[in-house]
Amino acid sequence: MAKTYTPIATQTLTASAASVTFSSISGAYTDLVLVMNGQSVQATTYDNLIIQFNGDTATNYSRTRINGYSGGAAGERSTSTTSHLIGPITGTSYSSSIFSPSVTNIMNYANTTTYKTAIYRSNSQDGYVQAGIALWRSTSAITSILIKTLSGSNIATGSTFTLYGILKA
Amino acid sequence: MAITSLKSGISTRSGMVGNTLIYPGSYESIATVTVSTPVSSITFSSIPATYTHLQLRYFGGNTAAPNGSGFIYFNGDTTGTNYYDHALYSDGASATSTADANGNNLPYLLGDLNRWGVNITDILDYTNTNKYKVARSLGGHDGNGNGYVLLTSNLWKSTSAITSINIQTSQSFIQYSSFALYGIA
Numbered sequence: 001m002a003k004t005y006t007p008i009a010t011q012t013l014t015a016s017a018a019s020v021t022f023s024s025i026s027g028a029y030t031d032l033v034l035v036m037n038g039q040s041v042q043a044t045t046y047d048n049l050i051i052q053f054n055g056d057t058a059t060n061y062s063r064t065r066i067n068g069y070s071g072g073a074a075g076e077r078s079t080s081t082t083s084h085l086i087g088p089i090t091g092t093s094y095s096s097s098i099f100s101p102s103v104t105n106i107m108n109y110a111n112t113t114t115y116k117t118a119i120y121r122s123n124s125q126d127g128y129v130q131a132g133i134a135l136w137r138s139t140s141a142i143t144s145i146l147i148k149t150l151s152g153s154n155i156a157t158g159s160t161f162t163l164y165g166i167l168k169a
Numbered sequence: 170m171a172i173t174s175l176k177s178g179i180s181t182r183s184g185m186v187g188n189t190l191i192y193p194g195s196y197e198s199i200a201t202v203t204v205s206t207p208v209s210s211i212t213f214s215s216i217p218a219t220y221t222h223l224q225l226r227y228f229g230g231n232t233a234a235p236n237g238s239g240f241i242y243f244n245g246d247t248t249g250t251n252y253y254d255h256a257l258y259s260d261g262a263s264a265t266s267t268a269d270a271n272g273n274n275l276p277y278l279l280g281d282l283n284r285w286g287v288n289i290t291d292i293l294d295y296t297n298t299n300k301y302k303v304a305r306s307l308g309g310h311d312g313n314g315n316g317y318v319l320l321t322s323n324l325w326k327s328t329s330a331i332t333s334i335n336i337q338t339s340q341s342f343i344q345y346s347s348f349a350l351y352g353i354a
Contacts, residue, residue, distance in 0.1 A: 005351075
């Protein structure tokens with residue numbers, strides 16, 4: 001059997017940064033998995049991470065998600081947005097030592113026939129657990145991924161981002 | 170016990186969906202079925218017993234409404250009462266939970282041509298002959314104004330090792346739909 005699930009690139013922030021980018025992504029895999037453990041410097045309890053593909057900032061993104069928090073569970077939808085929201089992350093005012101894990105699977109990313117669907121699960125330790133599915137209405141192969149916060153605040157020092165490739169048989 | 174990647178130095182407990190990551194060398198592609206003409210059923214058979222867990226990754230659609238569901242059967246067992254599932258899902262407006270005592274309905278939301286569905290299913294301890302088998306999935310589809318996201322747990326009340334997986338739909342899987350089976354050491 002062929003071994004797969006290959007690390008493509010890893011970035012660990014040694015200083016806070018406005019964004020993180022994975023570029024020149026090889027089309028040699030079937031799916032991508034983006035594993036993040038992040039924090040926002042925003043002085044609130046939480047922020048959100050967003051991603052954009054191939055530099056596309058037009059309204060080609062949409063999502064459906066489910067949230068759990070101390071007050072209950074809820075659903076939410078966004079249409080024709082300019083980025084994918086891939087979950088909450090802890091803000092520094094909650095704790096400077098707590099980061100938030102998020103795993104996003106980007107399926108069939110290199111094909112040029114279909115729109116692209118990503119699915120994620122994430123949580124912020126101030127109280128949210130979340131899963132969501134997101135559509136990018138483009139048939140282009142994904143070659144770059146930009147990650148930043150929804151608030152525009154920097155991503156905190158120590159945040160880690162690793163991109164893996166999975167190849168089917 | 171934490172497992173540390175030789176390449177990245179990052180430690181993790183397992184490579185299940187929703188957990189942190191897989192470490193290189195522990196995740197192998199077993200087989201893939203890609204649909205070229207619509208079919209209502211696909212099967213992985215003669216699954217080797219050399220792994221600890223299986224992961225099934227689906228990307229595709231069906232020929233009917235996008236919310237069409239898939240059905241999963243293990244080892245050819247189609248007895249509904251041998252399966253049980255629980256689901257937590259959102260339609261974009263609210264959160265809902267369900268249970269099905271005849272739960273051979275793998276809550277695969279299949280999507281269609283414009284809202285490709287995805288599902289990632291972990292089948293744990295699939296060769297263990299002392300346990301009933303449990304699978305869990307994260308899946309759904311989004312169509313820019315409609316869609317679902319879904320978390321599920323599926324029980325198969327059998328202690329048999331899983332050697333085959335059959336996935337069916339009451340419609341048909343459309344061209345380009347893909348089912349990829351992986352083994353995790």
